[in-house]
Amino acid sequence: MPYDEQLADRIRHALTGQPAVREVAMFGGLSFMVDDKLSVAADSHGRLMVRCDPDRVDELLERPGASWPEMRGKPMSRGWIVVDDSGTGSDEDLAWWIGRALDHLTA
Template structure:
């Protein structure tokens, strides 16, 4: 198992009913594409990876469990965050993060 199956199921539930959602295995995790744009993912360490507004990264990093992601030991660009289980433990917390990613996706068009 390369990603947290329970987290993936919770992400599926948060995205339920939305058109144009597709799951893709990549980066050792399970990514969720909305309208063919990578929006959220369950990463290989059991964390939620979130695509977000680069201008809001500093604000979002103040939320519980949020941190700057790294890929192959290098920090990823602004606009990506990872959230560990402390920040996604409740359904409301996970849904809030998914909503941030969806809002950013909608703003990009």
């Protein structure tokens, strides 16, 4: 299943102005590298995959649409969250999640 192109376009727009953004096919979707660090991805299930502070995972999982990601049926390590469209429906919500990824990159 290909990634959600509309979500990828929204991510591109939200990352406008960030340094050295590039796109890489990864995780069965489209990942966005910021300054050569993986930040977010549009996955093959139409969700946003977010790289985040492992110490904030429990807090972030309480947000609407957030869940623990799995890869090949196994839970991924702390520091990753996926967010379905109920948590990324508005541009403000999407920007908030991308902000958490960017915060982690600069920490």
